[in-house]
Amino acid sequence: MCGIIGCVGCGDRTLDTLMHGLSKLEYRGYDSAGVALVGDGSLQVEKKAGELDELRAALEDRDLSGTVGIGHTRWSTHGPPTDANAHPHRDCTNNVAVVHNGIIENYQELRDELEDGGHEFDSETDTEVVPHLIEAGLESGLDAEDAFRKAIARLDGSFAIACVIAGTKSVFVARNDSPLVLGIDDGTTYLASDVPAFRKYTDKVVYLEDGEFARLDTDGWRVSTVEGETVEKSVETVEFDAEDTGKSGYEHFMLKEIHEQPRALRQCLQGRVDELGGTVTLEELGDLELERVHLVAAGTSYHAAAYGAQLLQADGVPAQAFFSHEYASSPPPAEDAIVIGVSQSGETADTLAATREARRRGAETMALTNTVGSTMARECDHVCYIRSGPEIGVAATKTFAGQQTALNLLTLATTPGTADRDIIAELRDLPSNVQQILDESRAEGVADELIDSDAYFFIGRGLNYPVALEGALKMKEITYKHAEGFAAGELKHGPLALVTENTPVFATVVGDGEMARKTIGNVKEVEARDAPVVAVTDGHSDVERYADHVLEIPETNPRTAAMLANVQLQLVSYHTAAKLGRSIDKPRNLAKSVTVE
Numbered sequence: 001m002c003g004i005i006g007c008v009g010c011g012d013r014t015l016d017t018l019m020h021g022l023s024k025l026e027y028r029g030y031d032s033a034g035v036a037l038v039g040d041g042s043l044q045v046e047k048k049a050g051e052l053d054e055l056r057a058a059l060e061d062r063d064l065s066g067t068v069g070i071g072h073t074r075w076s077t078h079g080p081p082t083d084a085n086a087h088p089h090r091d092c093t094n095n096v097a098v099v100h101n102g103i104i105e106n107y108q109e110l111r112d113e114l115e116d117g118g119h120e121f122d123s124e125t126d127t128e129v130v131p132h133l134i135e136a137g138l139e140s141g142l143d144a145e146d147a148f149r150k151a152i153a154r155l156d157g158s159f160a161i162a163c164v165i166a167g168t169k170s171v172f173v174a175r176n177d178s179p180l181v182l183g184i185d186d187g188t189t190y191l192a193s194d195v196p197a198f199r200k201y202t203d204k205v206v207y208l209e210d211g212e213f214a215r216l217d218t219d220g221w222r223v224s225t226v227e228g229e230t231v232e233k234s235v236e237t238v239e240f241d242a243e244d245t246g247k248s249g250y251e252h253f254m255l256k257e258i259h260e261q262p263r264a265l266r267q268c269l270q271g272r273v274d275e276l277g278g279t280v281t282l283e284e285l286g287d288l289e290l291e292r293v294h295l296v297a298a299g300t301s302y303h304a305a306a307y308g309a310q311l312l313q314a315d316g317v318p319a320q321a322f323f324s325h326e327y328a329s330s331p332p333p334a335e336d337a338i339v340i341g342v343s344q345s346g347e348t349a350d351t352l353a354a355t356r357e358a359r360r361r362g363a364e365t366m367a368l369t370n371t372v373g374s375t376m377a378r379e380c381d382h383v384c385y386i387r388s389g390p391e392i393g394v395a396a397t398k399t400f401a402g403q404q405t406a407l408n409l410l411t412l413a414t415t416p417g418t419a420d421r422d423i424i425a426e427l428r429d430l431p432s433n434v435q436q437i438l439d440e441s442r443a444e445g446v447a448d449e450l451i452d453s454d455a456y457f458f459i460g461r462g463l464n465y466p467v468a469l470e471g472a473l474k475m476k477e478i479t480y481k482h483a484e485g486f487a488a489g490e491l492k493h494g495p496l497a498l499v500t501e502n503t504p505v506f507a508t509v510v511g512d513g514e515m516a517r518k519t520i521g522n523v524k525e526v527e528a529r530d531a532p533v534v535a536v537t538d539g540h541s542d543v544e545r546y547a548d549h550v551l552e553i554p555e556t557n558p559r560t561a562a563m564l565a566n567v568q569l570q571l572v573s574y575h576t577a578a579k580l581g582r583s584i585d586k587p588r589n590l591a592k593s594v595t596v597e
């Protein structure tokens with residue numbers, strides 16, 4: 001949800017550094033992009049609507065130089081994606097340039113006040129009030145830093161803001177409710193919404209907290225409070241390589257990340273599972289025991305949360321999954337529940353609002369996240385990392401598998417007496433079973449056969465219901481085709497009216513028990529309406545008799561089977577989108593990290 005980059009001390013490579021950073025942040029938004037540089041002379045800005053290539057093309061005709069710079073890639077909130085609405089935004093004198101991620105809630109009132117004072121605006125954005133406020137501060141005689149601080153003090157809402165001002169060799173930074181991290185290197189300082197933007201240059205990072213300011217200049221960097229007092233920050237080292245954020249020869253990040261799942265799952269399991277002893281230990285949680293759990297999450301993470309709630313319930317822990325935006329506005333009675341925010345990014349505004357509301361009401365909180373140092377990880381009482389590595393494709397894939405795996409581990413580790421050698425063995429085999437699917441899947445052929453369908457439906461029962469929801473979400477996101485996930489038993493209560501010979505139904509059928517038999521009953525119902533049936537199955541039942549296509553998964557237990565079925569569905573969506581020529585890594589209207597409510 002908008003990406004910010006900035007750097008000081010890069011000399012001749014300032015523009016290249018900004019453009020490299022933006023290419024790594026495009027997953028956060030890709031409606032428009034822009035840069036601002038300050039050198040010995042004046043401020044220079046270039047910005048363009050469209051993806052980063054539009055900006056690259058525009059820069060070919062410009063000779064932009066400077067030793068200090070900021071850049072932005074946008075996911076529109078206020079105003080459509082036009083050149084004028086692209087960041088950076090400037091003041092009337094063209095001396096101040098600002099990039100912003102978040103929403104300034106009181107912008108209209110500030111804009112009215114500034115316009116009454118003679119300021120002229122070029123865009124429809126909320127952001128543009130900031131450079132004008134800074135301009136007003138400078139005109140009143142404040143120095144650059146004080147003018148910046150005074151402007152920030154006027155803002156309500158969420159923001160990560162970076163600013164350059166002609167005549168200074170500094171980048172001024174402020175954070176409230178939107179992520180910002182500094183990258184520290186000898187003589188060079190970077191700032192970004194996320195580490196991959198500068199990971200190529202340094203692995204040393206400083207995470208900014210809400211309410212903190214930073215000033216980056218050629219002498220180094222300083223973080224301070226609203227009152228201007230220096231804050232001592234610890235410099236941390238990130239663990240992933242710059243290579244982890246590249247495509248490694250795959251056509252799309254999404255495909256690369258689907259194929260990275262075996263490795264991601266091994267990382268998640270590593271050092272946490274003692275197969276001989278039959279125990280699971282999550283060191284970061286100590287001897288925490290879960291007695292009642294509320295899981296809060298959005299999108300794909302909500303599907304993982306719904307899967308996790310079922311695991312916990314099966315082990316005797318009352319657990320419920322909630323959409324985080326619903327939970328934040330009307331939380332159910334928490335009683336003694338621990339509230340677990342499930343979030344890949346750890347920055348999703350809806351989920352942060354839910355965990356904050358839970359804390360406000362005195363509940364213990366936990367972040368189950370991929371992102372070390374994320375806001376949720378830092379704010380919650382406990383954190384459990386899924387260790388999937390950076391995920392760049394906007395559609396979540398390997399992190400969903402990582403969340404499901406971590407939720408299995410969490411259940412086994414925190415519900416005493418439930419660790420079961422069979423489940424542990426199945427978890428151990430999970431990475432190789434995923435690999436087998438990746439090696440042998442017939443998903444591309446199925447995608448090909450069904451490419452002209454009007455809509456795609458996904459059904460499953462129990463643990464396969466969240467997987468049906470996730471299968472449909474992936475299909476919608478990257479193919480732009482209508483897709484829905486249903487609890488298999490619910491189909492006959494209404495959705496069956498949608499089923500035709502042109503709406504394939506993907507049914508996950510695992511084992512040959514009661515659930516499988518009932519789901520096969522639902523398969524027969526759609527088959528009778530001429531819908532093509534794709535069975536995702538371990539081959540235990542006779543569902544193949546009623547299916548037009550079969551996507552096999554290795555034999556395992558129901559917990560891991562649901563995860564394996566999901567891999568087949570990921571591949572079907574990916575190949576369908578590829579055949580339709582969609583923008584797979586950057587689907588229209590979406591952004592990976594949604595930092596507004």
Ligand code: F6R
Pocket residue numbers: 298299300301302342343344345346347348351394395396397473477592593594
């Ligand atoms: C879908 C997807 C989104 C996210 C959702 C929550 O592929 O990626 O639905 O799952 O925006 O994001 P996190 O997990 O970062 O809280």
